[in-house]
Amino acid sequence: MTALLELAGITKRFGLVTVADGIDLSVGHGEALGIVGPNGAGKTTLFSMISGDLAPDDGEVRFDGAVVTSRDAAARCRLGLGRTYQVPRPFEDMTVFENVLVAARYGAGLPTRAGYELATSVLAETGLAAQANLRAGALTLLQRKRLEVARALGTRPRLLLLDEVAGGLTDPEVEELVAIVRALRGRGLAIVWIEHVVRALTSTVDRLVCLAGGSIIGDGTPAEVLASAAVREVYLGSDPEAAPAAPERTAPDLLGKLLR
Numbered sequence: 128m129t130a131l132l133e134l135a136g137i138t139k140r141f142g143l144v145t146v147a148d149g150i151d152l153s154v155g156h157g158e159a160l161g162i163v164g165p166n167g168a169g170k171t172t173l174f175s176m177i178s179g180d181l182a183p184d185d186g187e188v189r190f191d192g193a194v195v196t197s198r199d200a201a202a203r204c205r206l207g208l209g210r211t212y213q214v215p216r217p218f219e220d221m222t223v224f225e226n227v228l229v230a231a232r233y234g235a236g237l238p239t240r241a242g243y244e245l246a247t248s249v250l251a252e253t254g255l256a257a258q259a260n261l262r263a264g265a266l267t268l269l270q271r272k273r274l275e276v277a278r279a280l281g282t283r284p285r286l287l288l289l290d291e292v293a294g295g296l297t298d299p300e301v302e303e304l305v306a307i308v309r310a311l312r313g314r315g316l317a318i319v320w321i322e323h324v325v326r327a328l329t330s331t332v333d334r335l336v337c338l339a340g341g342s343i344i345g346d347g348t349p350a351e352v353l354a355s356a357a358v359r360e361v362y363l364g365s366d367p368e369a370a371p372a373a374p375e376r377t378a379p380d381l382l383g384k385l386l387r
Contacts, residue, residue, distance in 0.1 A: 131156045131317050137186035146172045148341040159318045161328035164338035170321045174288050178210045179203040204234050209284025213291045215271040219264030223255055226263050230281030253277040269300045286317045293324040301327055
């Protein structure tokens with residue numbers, strides 16, 4: 128698979144704390160990659176270095192073969208890098224439609240008519256057409272999450288970075304959001320999704336990466352990564368080898384724990 132995004136030796140430190148320690152990672156055209164890891168693992172910091180919100184201390188970011196390490200977030204957005212944030216950031220006094228139109232006009236750089244057409248299409252795709260004329264500040268949490276995805280799609284991304292868009296939702300609401308992401312995958316959009324709701328990832332992505340301590344400790348299919356001893360220790364908080372008297376946890380046992 129040809130790489131759309133490539134990270135080579137990405138490193139970031141805040142004082143004495145290393146939050147990204149020489150990370151190498153690639154994402155192919157049309158690939159769906161999930162990222163898991165404990166709080167403080169460096170997941171959102173990694174997203175910020177991919178999107179251009181934060182500069183790495185060392186290493187290189189390449190997008191579609193071009194080195195973009197020194198380009199700012201606006202330039203990367205124009206190249207096709209779109210992202211959401213853990214906490215939705217709509218323009219609350221603007222309508223839902225206006226929020227997406229801003230993304231289309233200034234993120235994607237479209238002229239007015241094309242921007243209107245894209246905004247209309249994106250609202251239909253994310254299930255927000257009926258709320259188009261509502262003020263964004265009046266939306267429910269699920270609708271705000273949908274709008275966060277819609278605004279990112281309004282920039283016409285080729286790679287979409289989703290940062291915990293399922294957080295805080297009920298199980299049925301998570302399923303609604305997963306259906307949207309699956310549809311985006313179906314049209315060939317490359318996706319990188321950070322999520323603590325693991326069942327959302329395992330039902331959607333091709334590949335899973337686990338970050339811990341600023342390093343990748345697992346990379347493979349969801350089943351392979353969740354069965355890894357290193358990943359099990361991160362999630363379970365103990366060394367499976369340390370208590371031989373206890374029944375051995377199997378991969379299905381762990382999957383059951385994580386997917387509940």
